[in-house]
Amino acid sequence: AVPQKKDPFPGQAPIPVERVKKFVRGDVDKVDALSAWIGQYTLLMVESAWLDTDIWFDILFSLLQYFNLNLSQFGPYRLDYSRAGRHLLLGGRRGHVSCIEWQSKALISEINVMEAVNDVKWLHNEAMFAVAQKKWLYVYDSKGVELHCIRKFNDVLRMEFLPYHFLLATASSSGFLQYLDVSVGKEVTAIGTKMGRLGVMTQNPHNAVIHLGHPNGTVSLWSPNQKEALVKMLCHRGAVRSLTVDKTGMYMVTSGLDRKLKVYDLRAFKPLQSYFLPAGAACLSLSQRGLLCASMGDVVQVYRDVWGTSVKKPYMAHRVRGAVAGLAFCPFEDVLGVGHAEGFTSMIVPGAGEANFDGMALNPYASLRQRQEWEVKTLLEKVQPDLIGLDPSMLGTVDRATWQQKHQERVQALGFDPLAHEKFKPRRRKKGRSSSGAVEKRKRKVAHEDQRVKKDKYYFH
């Protein structure tokens, strides 16, 4: 049995009455356990200037969202929230994997895989998850039943799931980036990056490009269509510790061993901001509303608006019980999940989650029927990996290059340019009707003729 520490101050802490008054309606004398608990945890809110205003939030719901899981036996915990934010997957380094419906604290399944666990990830729905174990990649059912052991994917350190492509991207310690199509179960491509151990990985949710951070300070961008990196950026003077990309695909936040936190514009690949940290942030996470969370050792700090104005101090800070190994914002809730050496902590971060979800896209309150229909629809519109590139809307642009090439070929074949026409020369009139202004006016009448599609002219298919 693991020796338990004795609490030197057993029972509830004494609560200041003024604090409780703020959050309890009616008679303050009738303070019950509920309000006592609220009073204690308002410590978190008081620091921030933003929350000095009186906001009434539903005590019941927020209470359910703040909790701690003491799991000190099985090592630092990696975590993953499902896409709708209802289910949470925890993976301890020493092999403990559990999935829970975190809002009701219902345990769906809990297993020990008897091997080191490097990373855990939900697949396309809450029925399956992938665990990167010491040697190979395993896929389990939500009940903990092992479905697949994929031996082609070995020494996987980090995983990212691309939901609209049904691709699981894995980064291995031997420098291989592999993509697995989870709908058909085939490996799409294995890219030998030749850049050493791939321990830092994230995806750009806007264009499904994988970002990898390297020990020489570079960040490389990969797509399954090319064997070379799409882009390589030098970001830090030391190793890149962690990186994250926001959901619009415009900003990338990286932190490195040079104790800097940098914000880059991803469209122009230019640095925007650079902040100094006491240590390199081991984990970074961006919420749906643009809150950045960085962890250094066992301290977790939340910053607002890192890419806008220069941030002077964090929005919130919290010390957890052990060194942080995993960090994730819950999708549609104001909650931050922290996986650390002593277990898991769920923190409330007001303003982190998107309040208005779209029922037809990700619906946390979907019924069984809605979920079934949604799964079929997303499978039908699964995007092929060929279309992954830096610009996701490339298919919607006009292909001018092909037209010009074909036109050149046509000119060569015919010997003359069939679309060429003489420049319009307006007639010179007498009696002062040919002043420069009048001539320009006559020219302007015909100026749009170039844009008109004439029936006699050809156009290519």
Added chain:
Amino acid sequence: SISIQVRINQSSSLSSSIIHVLFSVPRNYDPTLHPFEVPREYTRALNATKLERVFAKPFVGSLDGHRDGINCMAKHSKSLSILLSGSCDGELKLWDLPKRKCVRTIQAHDGFVRGICSRFCGTSFFTVGDDKTVKKWNMETPGYGEREEPLSTILGKAMFTGIDHHQKDATFATCGQTVDIWDEQRSSPVRSFSWGVDSFSCVRYNPVETELLASCASDRSIVLYDMREATPLKKVVMKLRSNTLCWNPMEAYFFTCSNEDYNLYTYDMRRLNAPVTVHMDHVSAVLDLDYSPTGREFVSASFDKTIRIFRKDGGHSREVYHTKRMQHVICVKWSADNKYILSGSDEMNIRLWKANASEKLGLLSPREKEAHNYNQKLKEKFQHHPQLRRIARHRHLPRDIYKQRRELKEMLGSRRRKEKNVIKHSKPGSVPVVAERQKHVVNVE
């Protein structure tokens, strides 16, 4: 607005509260919640195109009963469910299309039934045949015990080859050796047009400018007439003879003629010096054509055992229908509700086809309609992408027609290449560049 019904279990421990939210679906159209718009739409368009090909089953049924090849067909002017067809043994049949049964058989002529047309009121119809007669029949079936007799018979001097009735007046036009305008009360033509031509194969009234007529003559020409004038208006002579012509019911200054040189030509009657469009895709003489009531498409029947549907301004067909059992297609009609195509061929069958091969017949639920409209729009949006174009264009053809088509394409390609080379290697401007459409008209008189 969201209607949420919240039920909280009043249990002792707060952590075991369960909240059920009953559904109305809230929407948020923020594009960051809906990434990959273009690739997802593209995938949906691809699926829609593939499914359209999967569901493309145009053949509906066949009307069996004639004992000789079908020569001509006519639509009832008021009813969608009646079809008149005349065969090469002089037999005329009336069909009930929904039941696909023949309701009446008349031995109308000795020899071929050359033309049928129904009167605008829908109570009677006219037939012409090889026995030089024009007969008017009652649309109603004769009662029990009564014999099948025409309402009136007109004896002509020579064989008639076609007939068409005026839209509003009690006049009709026949063609044979001359184009005659008849009044229903008279037994001799009111007016006779001829222009030194041996025979006419087809005459058609303009549906909008009701006084105008057009006819196809055996000297490879198309002649335009005005009923009020004494002489024909205009004539355009082409390289090969036209078999039939049809006026566009919506844009009635256009008419399309089906030619022996495997093409169809759409002319503007105001400018006959060159056709507006040349429709190329058949591999043998085009025998008949009919416009859709929307005026946007037409169907053509050819000696090469296929039916093709063309868009009114399309140089190539959008659809081709063929069956092993269908031999040379002599006549074709597009039903007045724009949904069906009827083809009569010389193996004694009339076939019923869908105008849109993958259309679901019958009543569609609102969701089905919406899904259908969405898919149509998606296909239209991505139609130029090469993968989708390839799938949408693909049609299976019988081997002979496929090979013949390839051969014709090669022949045309080599002719064009030669012209380009001649232009390229001559003094610029010395050899005129002639567009395809200018090449088919010989003369306009």
